[in-house]
């Protein structure tokens with residue numbers, strides 16, 4: 033053991049107001065182990081075993097942390113840093129403790145901040161312990177392996193991911209252990225990997241390395257030479273050894289786990305990187321979560337419990353509409369750009385699910401829209417049926433409202449962490465399934481038909497649980513009161529015996545008073561002596577034969593009788609035995625549920641999808657959405673479309689609907705001009721959102737919409753400095769534009785807002801022009817190009833597949849009225865100076881701006897050689913360079 037000679041300030045980073053005692057030892061390794069008290073020594077040993085986790089050590093009603101962990105806990109949770117005796121020669125060591133009932137809350141904060149936690153519980157009754165109470169690590173929680181209800185966000189998945197990178201190829205596997213989803217994929221291009229990670233927002237990413245510090249957890253924002261620089265830094269990375277990620281070991285592990293001979297049926301036999309990532313992930317789960325379920329009511333060491341995972345599902349990125357991270361951000365799919373909050377996002381506007389499962393499904397769909405027209409229409413059909421049949425929709429929603437989170441309940445049962453109330457809730461939900469099936473018996477659409485069949489085993493299981501468990505069991509497992517009467521004869525017998533004995537004890541006082549004639553005689557109970565008969569000292573000598581003196585107090589004598597001791601022993605034993613037997617029965621019920629976790633989750637999946645769709649149907653009715661007509665063509669024809677979020681955020685009837693036509697035979701590229709704040713960005717986004725909503729299978733906010741399937745949606749909206757990577761606004765913009773030009777196809781939808789704004793006007797305009805031209809002629813992507821450079825309107829007269837649209841305003845003497853109406857034609861001015869005037873710029877500045885503007889307009893002309901022959905781009909390239917010189921010198 034190394035003992036640093038000088039200690040750094042151990043309280044570094046902990047605010048003074050939290051420091052109650054001055055402490056030494058910021059590191060448990062700095063103390064000679066043999067000098068520590070037995071408890072501290074145990075803690076230090078555990079710390080050696082779990083060097084990367086904060087060890088929360090149960091002492092009485094608290095979870096205590098010592099040494100370095102105490103400092104972290106104090107700093108992160110704003111908890112007082114105090115101290116505890118570490119041993120005679122050690123003195124006081126840092127201590128920070130949290131109340132046991134607040135474990136989930138505090139753990140959630142620590143885990144959210146990227147710390148792993150090892151929970152050490154007392155595994156024997158302190159009253160029975162001889163010496164130090166036996167304690168064991170009962171659960172290791174890392175950000176990606178949370179199962180506790182109180183620590184999980186009900187409405188989103190909590191993914192653990194694992195990646196394997198080989199050159200430009202990569203494998204990515206991810207699982208949500210609370211819901212059992214387990215997927216894997218393989219692809220090429222690290223930018224695609226980053227994009228997948230950004231979509232998933234995993235709570236923790238495992239990465240195989242040669243790092244000496246294996247198991248180390250990099251918290252968000254931390255860097256390590258072992259994590260490739262190209263990967264996003266906002267996630268927690270856990271450095272793992274290479275071994276479980278090697279092909280043979282990983283494959284073997286998957287074969288054993290899913291009890292198959294080949295991975296063919298799971299779809300990944302020929303995807304080595306996908307297999308390696310999945311195998312590495314599984315090994316991590318086995319070493320962290322699967323050893324952790326311990327019955328803390330008993331002293332025996334538990335059986336190994338497996339986290340129930342569904343059979344791994346192999347997917348390919350190209351199955352889904354590609355939305356890169358910028359687009360996801362710009363379209364504000366799950367959070368707003370400005371504040372990064374859920375309120376105001378698309379998901380916020382669309383989610384009317386009754387269950388958390390439905391909300392999670394909708395979130396997944398929004399982040400992974402579909403490409404397959406049949407799959408999309410299956411969802412549209414379901415919404416249509418629910419829109420048309422309002423009674424069915426309302427009844428369905430009312431029933432879904434009574435169904436608990438079956439996915440997570442099944443997970444907790446399977447991993448042995450479900451409490452009695454979980455099972456009662458699960459039983460109640462299972463009992464609703466046949467009713468649900470009856471409700472949708474006549475339904476025709478695919479997602480409702482999926483609810484028509486309830487596996488008989490689940491019906492039986494629900495009944496079995498309800499027959500055994502009381503309606504309102506306590507949360508605790510030890511106290512009994514879980515199992516109904518008349519279902520377990522042995523239990524009934526024991527209870528009857530206990531009742532008889534308790535009755536005898538209750539009646540004893542009266543009986544003995546009558547027998548002895550001592551009216552002040554009392555029967556009492558305390559923890560140290562158990563039951564006793566108390567007689568005042570004055571009357572003590574009148575006690576009958578058979579009374580044994582047990583204790584003498586100032587005013588009373590306490591006695592016991594042999595029969596009292598027998599009855600007491602029986603009551604105590606009976607209570608303990610009843611508690612144990614009930615627990616055994618409960619654990620049996622829980623594992624029966626765990627065995628059916630996969631079936632439950634399959635049904636839960638169907639319920640979740642139906643719930644998300646019923647929510648979308650309700651939204652369609654109340655917000656007046658229409659069913660989009662999907663095609664494999666390129667057309668986008670939206671009549672009177674609306675922005676689904678903005679229209680819900682402003683008073684009803686104030687939103688001005690706008691139409692859009694893009695793709696053959698309509699133009700491919702629309703140059704959209706209009707004054708500041710007239711609604712360009714809103715229009716642009718609304719088209720992206722309508723397309724995206726259609727492809728998740730939702731109805732859309734429009735009078736009608738005909739939409740060809742898009743392979744990708746790209747956006748370039750607004751200018752944001754990427755301070756984290758030190759890139760300027762302009763460079764960010766150019767990078768994003770380059771990404772679009774390099775990846776867009778004629779099936780893509782490209783939404784560009786003010787390209788070229790971040791540099792000098794001429795450069796900006798030139799770039800904007802060239803980008804628009806490239807998109808229209810080379811790529812032919814369906815594009816909306818919002819710009820303040822109205823010079824770009826010239827493009828429409830050169831290129832047949834370009835059209836000009838403008839957002840109109842009405843000019844009044846003192847103000848501009850925004851009509852928010854998009855109409856054909858290009859705006860000839862931008863009203864920027866008027867906007868400046870309205871914003872309160874001094875009138876001298878406004879006047880001068882007008883003068884300068886007049887001068888510029890007089891002297892500038894767009895010298896467009898391109899216009900002359902409307903030549904094809906390839907021919908143009910051969911023409912003299914001066915033709916691209918679109919401005920003359922002032």
Ligand SMILES: Nc1ncnc2c1ncn2[C@@H]1O[C@H](COP(=O)(O)OP(=O)(O)OP(=O)(O)O)[C@@H](O)[C@H]1O
Nearest residue numbers: 686687688689707708709710711712713714715852
């Ligand atoms: N169709 C519409 N109906 C009603 N209000 C709208 C509509 N479109 C936009 N708005 C409102 O106008 C505001 C400004 O819209 P938006 O940001 O799209 O303008 P812009 O033309 O892109 O402005 P800038 O050029 O300054 O970026 C929005 O916050 C929205 O509330």
